[in-house]
Amino acid sequence: MKIHLIAVGSELLTPFFRDTDSLYLTGRLNDLGLDVAAKIIVGDEIDNLRSAVRTSLAEADLVFVTGGLGPTGDDRTREAAAAVLGRPLILREDIVRTIEKRFLRLGRPMPSSNRKQAEVIEGAAVLANPAGTAPGQWVEIGKKTLVLLPGPPSELQAIFEAEVWPRLSSRRRACLARLVLKTTGKTESEVEDLIKDLYPKEEDRRLTILASPGQIELHLTASAADSPAQASAPLTALALELKKRLGPAIFSEDGADLEEVVGRRLRERKETIAVAESCTGGLLSRRLTRVPGSSATFREGFVTYSNPSKRKRLGVPAETLETYGAVSAETAAAMAEGVRRTARTDYGLAVTGIAGPSGGTADKPVGTVYTALSDEMKTSVERVVFLGDRERVQIQSTQKALDMLRLRLREKEDG
């Protein structure tokens, strides 16, 4: 079943808009094993609205139109849908009375403009609105269905749950299973090259790659007619093969972010950490403490932006800073060792680098970052040159540092 969502309203086409309704509908339809094939967002102009409804009805089996059911001159969804279907709008006096009663409860008369909310497309089922004045409409056209719902989220959700969900449940196609593998340390194309022969050929399975700075995610979905177990079986097999190919690059199979994975392992091991950072300016501490319960493992963080601060707080020797510079493997190592020593933690994690936009040299261009991890056994340092703007370099740097810690913890568990 191919589904389109059409959201109506000129305010949806401003730079400030967040599309709550379509995210809600997508989520609930997914719960029924139904995918959304396309979302269309149009303004209030009747021409655009008509052409969107016409196109979607031609392409999809089930079309939701949200918004444009209010009482004002801007609200033209009923009119546009009726025109596309070539059916008249019929004023239903029973609905007028329901709306009047609602106003009465608010202690005021119904403005005459609200009468148009009682206009129903010929042949449509009326979907009662417990939370507002505009009822929804459910129109069947041969094998296709057009559903009109009001835009305010509370009204849309109330009608969906009471009237739409039961109607859709009866025709639901399948159970949907979903799995997310998160990786770090490889680029999108490296991941792609390792797994490209695994893209499922079957209609009912899908593998999607999603890239963000320092993180590549694999989203797996599958559907099956009979049971959730039947849907998840092929995913489990596919996930197993992906894990074989990608190995330790995979850090999460349950949606957890890198800081959550690392925080959880530290808590399990009852180990503690302290952090020293310069070019990431607090982001590394921020990420580790974002997770509730982080106070069990996170002891302290130092944002040592200046050289005196690196010396005084972390005991980085003046000679190290002079000889190798603040952005160097030697300084990174001294920062990690220093923060571990002064905070008396199991791990010291450090970042120093050039986030940009200025400050680069031929030797150490903008994006050059050293991350260091120190524990009772050893201190390791890694150098990477990250691409992108200041923010991207900072995010990737913290990702790298957290990943060093994750791999060290993994090593200990294996060994």
Next chain:
Amino acid sequence: MKIHLIAVGSELLTPFFRDTDSLYLTGRLNDLGLDVAAKIIVGDEIDNLRSAVRTSLAEADLVFVTGGLGPTGDDRTREAAAAVLGRPLILREDIVRTIEKRFLRLGRPMPSSNRKQAEVIEGAAVLANPAGTAPGQWVEIGKKTLVLLPGPPSELQAIFEAEVWPRLSSRRRACLARLVLKTTGKTESEVEDLIKDLYPKEEDRRLTILASPGQIELHLTASAADSPAQASAPLTALALELKKRLGPAIFSEDGADLEEVVGRRLRERKETIAVAESCTGGLLSRRLTRVPGSSATFREGFVTYSNPSKRKRLGVPAETLETYGAVSAETAAAMAEGVRRTARTDYGLAVTGIAGPSGGTADKPVGTVYTALSDEMKTSVERVVFLGDRERVQIQSTQKALDMLRLRLREKEDG
């Protein structure tokens, strides 16, 4: 000129998605006096993608397609657009070399899958991508234009600013003026109540309120046929009245965030700052150092999560911690004074509180936060109970701390 935006990617059709790219494009097109008539979001399936491009090219004069230009098997925007236009894709060896160079800078060979990113629709202008591998494409078909841009926001924005903006400026319809007033310290309804009689009645002017944690923004737009001055005149008058009503709650009129405003004033005054934070876990340092050039004013940050850390790093007296607790006005003041003293800066800024989800008491419920600011004159402390989850409490806490500093700087400049 009728504009359609098509966003491509199956991940955009999940319930988790935020459509950064279309909001950015809408904003920048509005800046040029251009409105978006419709947005279409489709998955990676080539059929849906082709039909979206075909429909939009039939209806609109200018069509942007964002996403689906990556190197993977899912990335089929080039292919779909070429098919709709009935033009071949041509592999450009010069672009292959540019991509290879980019990988070389990362110290690795280009995976073979990236070659397809060098495929260009016949007759298209190539839009260089300074921030990634996939170039954009600008295709003119008679009087219509099709623009392909990569999905990652940093790449899309870099290409838009350097290549698309100049091309569009030359054909812009009307002059649009835009003004953003950012406020903090008042709720959305407080702001609304103060200004609600000022909503413009005129068709060509608009006032929108936008709320985010700890920040309410007023967006003013106006358009005029003839000149930018004609468009901005009514905005200036409206802004003047809004500023009278809202007073010092307004912190920015040029789009700058609170950390930028504060950072700029500190740099102008050649003053320095150090930060001590507990419940915000590094976010306050992170915000102050987000701004390029912050090293001129920001000296050090301490994430003192534990009591020993507050004592040892900031010299908070053990008696203060015992008598009043780590979350108290007395501890906040001692943290601000301590960090100023040890870092030898003009200002010490501190936050301590209970971000949640647990740790609240009857006296100090979750969301209780103390912010403190110390300078050579005095130390001030404020207590607020913020609502919302851990993340919201943390954001609002840093907003409050930065605002204390802003108001102190303002006071000094006035006095």
